[in-house]
Amino acid sequence: LSGSMMSLFSSGEFGAVAVKGRVLFSLDYNTQREELQVRVCRCEGLVAARKNHSDPYAKAYLLPDKSSHSKKKTTVKRKTLNPVFDQTLKYKISVSEVRGRTLNLSVWHAASLGRNLFLGEVELELAHWDWTHTDPDWYKLQPRLQCSPESISSRGNIMLSIKFTPAGSEGGGLPPSGEIHIWLRQAQGLLSTKGGAIDSFVESYVLPDADRSSGQRTRVVKRSVSPIYNHTMVYEGFQPADLREACIELTVWHREGIKTHLLGGVRLSPGTGLSYGAAVCWMDSTEEEVTMWTSMVLNPSHWIDTTLPIRTNLVNHQN
Numbered sequence: 001l002s003g004s005m006m007s008l009f010s011s012g013e014f015g016a017v018a019v020k021g022r023v024l025f026s027l028d029y030n031t032q033r034e035e036l037q038v039r040v041c042r043c044e045g046l047v048a049a050r051k052n053h054s055d056p057y058a059k060a061y062l063l064p065d066k067s068s069h070s071k072k073k074t075t076v077k078r079k080t081l082n083p084v085f086d087q088t089l090k091y092k093i094s095v096s097e098v099r100g101r102t103l104n105l106s107v108w109h110a111a112s113l114g115r116n117l118f119l120g121e122v123e124l125e126l127a128h129w130d131w132t133h134t135d136p137d138w139y140k141l142q143p144r145l146q147c148s149p150e151s152i153s154s155r156g157n158i159m160l161s162i163k164f165t166p167a168g169s170e171g172g173g174l175p176p177s178g179e180i181h182i183w184l185r186q187a188q189g190l191l192s193t194k195g196g197a198i199d200s201f202v203e204s205y206v207l208p209d210a211d212r213s214s215g216q217r218t219r220v221v222k223r224s225v226s227p228i229y230n231h232t233m234v235y236e237g238f239q240p241a242d243l244r245e246a247c248i249e250l251t252v253w254h255r256e257g258i259k260t261h262l263l264g265g266v267r268l269s270p271g272t273g274l275s276y277g278a279a280v281c282w283m284d285s286t287e288e289e290v291t292m293w294t295s296m297v298l299n300p301s302h303w304i305d306t307t308l309p310i311r312t313n314l315v316n317h318q319n
Helices: 240-244 287-298
Strands: 022-030 034-044 056-063 084-094 103-108 117-125 137-140 154-165 178-188 198-207 221-224 230-237 247-256 257-267 305-311
Touching: 022 084, 022 103, 022 117, 034 103, 034 247, 117 178, 154 221, 154 257, 178 198, 178 221, 178 247, 221 230, 221 257, 230 240, 240 287, 257 287, 257 305
Parallel strands: none
Antiparallel strands: 022 034, 022 137, 034 084, 056 103, 103 117, 154 178, 154 305, 178 230, 198 221, 198 247, 247 257
């Protein structure tokens, strides 16, 4: 997703002021305290939201969590376009969960009446951040892009492993038929339509068998954007020839009360568009997904590990 993920969940307009200026801040992770520290130092050259001045403050979220738990603010600095904050915003969060987050740091004008005005923002994906770099850096403030939930191509990542065990490969005639093992480890950075932590589970089918009785699912992991499932699913009755025709479909769901909402999923298959000679909409695996499937076929009895984006363009196989 290019531009701001947070803008998906923001309501109303941000005002007509142009974005100018830059912000100086640093990131540090305290392993002893399991704490992310965002030190907001200062801004320079902000746009004037009112006649010749602004009353700026900085606000941070660890996306995709846009709940009150994720929101941190500095104090407001009055009548200045070059505010000095020198404040540290702190998050209690594990290292593994930090890697699935995106820091959104935005600057706002505090309006005494009406809506606060947006002055600019910076977003940093933390998956590959160099945590040895703790010095503050300048970042140019960016305008916020308005986009709709439908424009999102991915709603996070899923970490999993798969293995094909041929019939009789374990000795003594076991297993009696070929087996596909799916080890669902965890998801990272799940993004719901409303933002914030969610209750999620993963459901699996091995297509073309889309019968409800063949579906398997993980437990529901509550209130997490990076849930750990640690769940293995096993499907029996496979011959090597079937692997050219089948597709593992894994879908991630958000449970909200008695309702469930599809976030997206992955499809592991040869990606040929055909199954047993018939054209099918679900044999549409991406290059990454085909690579994982091919590695499984070429390396029987070995786990194949990967991390894949949870894509939103899955065509309903029941249509």
